[in-house]
Amino acid sequence: MAVYLDGTEVEEADGLERAAELLAEAKLPVIAGLMTDIAGAQSALALAQKIGGVVDHAAGEGIARASRLMREGGMNPVSFGELRNRSDRVVVLGEAPLQADPDLLTKIFPEKTLPRPGDNPRELIAIGCKPKGVPSSAKSSKVDLGNQSLATGISMLAAAVAGRSFGDGESALGKSIATAAKKLKDSAFAVFVYSPLELDEPSLHVVLDMIRELCKDTRAGGYTVAAPGNGDGVNLCSVWTCGLPVRTSFAHGKPEHDAWRYSAERLVKSGEGDALVWVDALGGSDVKPPKGVPTILITNPGQAAPRAAKIVIEVGVPGEDHDAALYLPEISGIGMIAGKGKASGLPQVSDILDAIGAKLNAKEAA
Amino acid sequence: MSDIKLKGVTIVDTFAEAFPMVGTRVIITAPTAKWADIAARTMTGFATSVIACGAEGGIERTLSRSETYDGRPGVSVLLFTMSQSKLQTQLRDRVGQCVLTCPGTACFAGLPPKKGLKLGHSLRFFGDGWQMSKVLNGRRFWRVPVMDGEFVCEDRTGYTRDAVGGGNLLVVAKSHAGALAACERAVKAMAPMPDIITPFPGGIVRSGSKVGSKYKGQMASTNDAYCPTLKGAVKSELPMNAEAVLEIVIDGLTPEAIAKAMGAGIKAIVDGGTRDGVLRIAAGNYGGNLGPHHFHLKEVIA
Amino acid sequence: MSALTFELKQAPEEPLDLSALIPDRLAGMKAKDIAGLALPTLAGTASVGDYFKVTGKDAASLRFLGTTDRCDRIGAGSSEGEILVDGDAGAYLGAKFKGGTLEVTGNAAAYAGAAMSNGTIDIKGNVGERAGGLTVGEVHGMRGGRLFIGGNAGPYLAERMRRGLITVGGDAGEYAGARVVAGTILFQGKVGRNAGYGLKRGSLIFKKKPKQILPTYADCGVIEFTYLNLLERALKADGIKVRLGREAQRLMGDMAALGKGEMLILR
């Protein structure tokens, strides 16, 4: 491993010492990115509690939307296994689901399934996306939204499912939506597949209302595409540890959640957060840390230039360099991925965060 | 007994005996004064006496655009019954059948609506789920879709338990024409006065009554002491030269309003002097044993 | 008695939580004691006197002078008295406001009047996102009272509002009136995309026709509304003079939600 301070490689202990100092000096340190395994998340939460900091995730925006939805109305989530084995009508909303996993349709529509309700053939209904390679095990239809946004497409579908007439009901799009709605109403188990990162928050609520309209008589639910960077795993860990999702501050001792206030990006931009720990350890992400405050970047070798941050610390990739608990979409929950090679010698995210915490302990004691 | 005489008219030293009632006021507006009036008249039709009408009601006065809540011409209506629950039923039925149905109208509280009688609160259900509630400056209104647009109706209107029914004047005259002319003058004088109505036809009643009857089940019967045709046959209150007696009954939201109205009525009659052959002005009472409100004629003209 | 006055000494670097400085809490306290009160900052605690010069006596009438957008939670949770802010306000101005009046001469940041339930908040300038909307942990947004915005409003104005009245003098951002359950919003300027998205009940009233009207609204044509008279008069009583006229185009929606709400586009 290597640790860089201001672009220069330094001893690990010195790097960690400097990192601890940086956090100790900060008024409101922000521990974010958190593209790491559960152990890393646990250590991040423990460190945040110790230093009175904030935790957020790189996919925090989508997580916050899903959290608010859950908190205000609830949700009817469907596991991937149930989606794959028992759904008849699968509505893919938007482009994100198929972008996140190009093989998604193959996984959703296997040749053989467990017994499922109803007699309908399985069918993909694509709204606002262009599915490629739909397996032969499923029929497929598409709603071309034309000039309309995904948000309005979703609301038209919801209106049609609820059987309420509306302005554009007679347009070509309206008719196409009506056909899709009829299929949903005739379904035994309809599942909506979408990403909370792509859908606007009000659209998430409309999707939930639609699910609840359908499930009065049959089954229906939502399958949300997992947040990138183990976002769901990290968020779950935050919830079970302190009772609240990410974007939580420990600055005043007790955990305080505010999806707007404790967004890492907003905190850094506004200058309210004055030090940043950015963890990007799952093999490199497109999401880059917000700029403007002294940053400790914890990432994999080769993912960042030594000068990319005040301090750059290299760690292994969870689930590759070491065993790791991660959110696995296939089980819609947390699973274990065994490391492939044990020889990398790279520390884990949790090792680094714990070591920084230990340095802070030592400082306090001194 | 010391009757007094004003401009030749005897004011009998007696009192009108009146009863507590529960009263309310609503304001009806419409696109024109004409339609506000039609709605109000319809709503207060067949509302002379609680004995068989369910309620006593009438138009209090008309309101100009600047006086109403929605800036349209309006009419203020008073309605009285013997209990709050009866008033609630009467109000709902009368507004529901006569105002909700009338083109262009809206209906508002005429007394502070806090914890009052249900108005739009009940009538909103006519909207079958399409009604909308709106709260403006602490007051709740319902917008109920109807065939000419929307019926706007305030959620509730206030009511008072201090209302009084049965304030009255008995006008004894030498001729029927004279009694009627004198009473018309009195009613006209009372018309602009606030907080009262005269619920009988044109404000005037000819069938004054006494309590009880020789017939079983008949609670009230003709006031034989004031019937000119029975003068010799009963213990009459009338001089032999009296040919007709007419009564003005007044309901009011407060006793004071009734007293003032009675005073104004007496003054209007007396101002006619002996021209109409008015002999005396008396009032109906039951010896003071039945109603708590006693309006002494001498006092109301003071 | 003179108004209890808080004059900002220097612009704070980190957000201050001023929610303790409301009439309910300060009644009967001396200026000197108030200056000694703890003032939570974003990550620590200062005292009121560190940031404010405190003068005056009457806690039923508070004044904040020279405040900036870092002065958060002014009037939050207040239930009585009057508060005047001569300056800008930070986030959560008057959040969960329960009664009294709160007036701001400048702008307010995010969540102004969020989840307020009564009283009047009058902001002369602009407001940030989610004004009149939900605060963290609430199931509904504004639940009553009046929120007057003189300038522009950020996105998600009045999200999941349940009762009350909002007026916007300027323009409003995207998703204005989204998921409103009931209540009334008057837009005097332009609105961004997806106004009224997921509206269940409630009225969105537009002086200017919105550029985009969601396809899930059903046009009911132009109608005369007695209600507009009532609203115009009620606004006038609050010092907001605006001609609403008699007629409006009515669209019902959002059919994606309950569909019992309306847009009234004034003529």
Place this chain on the structure above:
Amino acid sequence: MLIRLKGGRVVDPVNNRDAVGDVFIDNGRIVEAPEGRQPDQTYDVSGKVVMAGAVDVHSHIGGSNVTLARQLMPELPYLAASGGVAIPPNPSSWGAYATGLRYAQMGYTTVIEPAVQPTHAIQTHLELAQIPMIDTGGLIILGNDDFALRQLHRKASKNEIEDYVAWTLQHARGIGLKVINAGGAEAFKFNARTFDLDDEVPEYGTTSRQIVQAMQHAVQDLGVPHPAHVHCNNLGIAGNIDTAIATIEASDGVPIHFAHIQFYSYGKEGEKGFSSAAPRLVEALKAHPNVTVDVGQPLFGQTVTISGDVLRQFDGRKAASPGKWALYQGEGNGTGVVPYKYKAKSFINAVQWAIGLEIFLLADSYWQVLFSTDHPNGALFTRYPEIFQLLMDKDERARWLDKLPEGVKEATNLAEIEREITLSDLAVMTRAAPAKLLGLTDRGHLSPGAVGDVAVYTDKPNKAEMFDRASYVFKDGKLIMRDGDVVEVTWGKVFQADPGFDSKIERRVKDFYGESYGIDPKVFGVPEDIANTEDRFQMVPCRT
């Protein structure tokens, strides 16, 4: 280190002890009074009551179900605080850490999480690892999963079913097996809205009765100490005492545990068609000594219900308060989460409250009727002391009864019950019996050799106050809490039963998951080092 607890009233029914005396702890274990050795530490506990650390056999403290509830209702501690006790130490949080501290505060040292979804067992164990102070264990849910149903459908051999149960226990590292509305959750996936003991699961043809019996016998034959832990059909429905008794009778003399039995002790007598059937239940228990139950006592106040009985929870959504709910539709049972507020003004809630207390107070043996609120379903575990008071103080019950709606006294029998349970009774239902039922022979009592888990309470007339905060709590012989405050944060063990299986089952399971889910089951197998500590898992020996 030798610790002496001196001069307390020692309540230890396993050793027939309820008298003033000393208790000694040495090296983390209870020991006889040592001769010729001076204690290193002596605690004067005169005037106090000394009991073994309490054991909770059924409390939803961690795992994906509980965390789903936390996501739905992070405000629970605030809302619950108005009706009872918020979750200390931090009223803003109902996370894992706060859970451990509050349990320890009340003198609890072992708690069993009763609903571990096999595919989410890793999360459960990660969560349990974040709960300080207490030892834990998990019951693994089977019976609505397609593998088991497929086995039953094709009439797989008894051995093969046993192997699957054993594999699941090992893979998910459970102390026992849980069956929730057997077949009902699967039927719900085919849009059933009701499911009874002899209804057939669509496509699989097997009945609820057959599933329960298969699981019950598998557990028994494998020698797992804790019998099958069963949540019956028809939870919460008036007249469901018939279901409970039919299920009890179907148990056929083989050990079985019924969870939160209060929710099944409903008659349909009276004007409102809802009444107490507690006496019928108690009679049935007397006739079936193979059966144990925990009560699932409700208390008035805000809570949230969490259950793998998705069919029931879906129906329960209509009563959600606040009006939001979540239904996770997953492998096996899935989970339904519905916030709920028990109201003293509600006739139904008041009758439920009375029924729970009746079951406790009419019980013949507290070795058979165990304490629980089915946290958080009946009441938050933080409120146990309030229930202890109700059981030990008939005047307190009478005070409550007088406040309840008309007709509650008629629909229940509580008003006629004078019984006040003793400290020994309490020690059995909260310590000795659950420990024994779980096969945890070294706890629930203060015999020499038992683990040094001891709770010392200051005796007070108000039992709710007495049990709210223990004066001292020792865990493995270490003082961890004093007067409700943390002395030392410790991390406990997890109990696991591992009866062993024929490895052929691994292949079958692997094929099944590969084909049906596209995964290798090893991704949801719980590794031994999950908590990053050694000896995290402690084996509970199986009968051979």
